[in-house]
Amino acid sequence: MQLSAAPYEERLTAPRSWWLISFLVGVSFALILLPFGTLPLLGGLVGGTAVAAVMASAYGSPRIRIVGDALIAGEAKIPVSALGASEVLDPEEARAWRTYKADTRAFMLLRAYIPRALRVEVTDPADPTPYLYLSTREPERLAAAIEAAGKANTQDA
Known part of the structure; x- marks a missing residue:
């Protein structure tokens, strides 16, 4: 028995603007950590962006x-x-x-x-x-x- 493809499928993805906001959250974290040096600044940028992007992706994951x-x-x-x-x-x-x-x-x-x-x-x-x-x-x-x-x-x- 072969299963047919679903007649309808949709993922409720977050809008593109949310990904820009995720990056801006990373920039905010980087600015907060700026007084502590370059490495913490980069860590804040990468970490903050990653956490915000994961949250946006999770919120837009229902199908x-x-x-x-x-x-x-x-x-x-x-x-x-x-x-x-x-x-x-x-x-x-x-x-x-x-x-x-x-x-x-x-x-x-x-x-x-x-x-x-x-x-x-x-x-x-x-x-x-x-x-x-x-x-x-x-x-x-x-x-x-x-x-x-x-x-x-x-x-x-």
């Missing part, structure tokens, strides 16, 4: 993908059969759903630097999560992939 009949979003894995309707959120609606419209029981994989999102209802009665809020750069494509995976799942059953 959203559909593998087989499951949606994997960050560390969460939910069968597509337990998902209901999807709603593509423009930047204004996405902001509303992560602030005053948000439900504290919802699963939220959000990144503030991604303005759009997809809201997916959870239809499993045993799951207390009412919906998934997923920051994504391509919400229409993710919604179509979830729908396609759901149809493929019902055809296989």
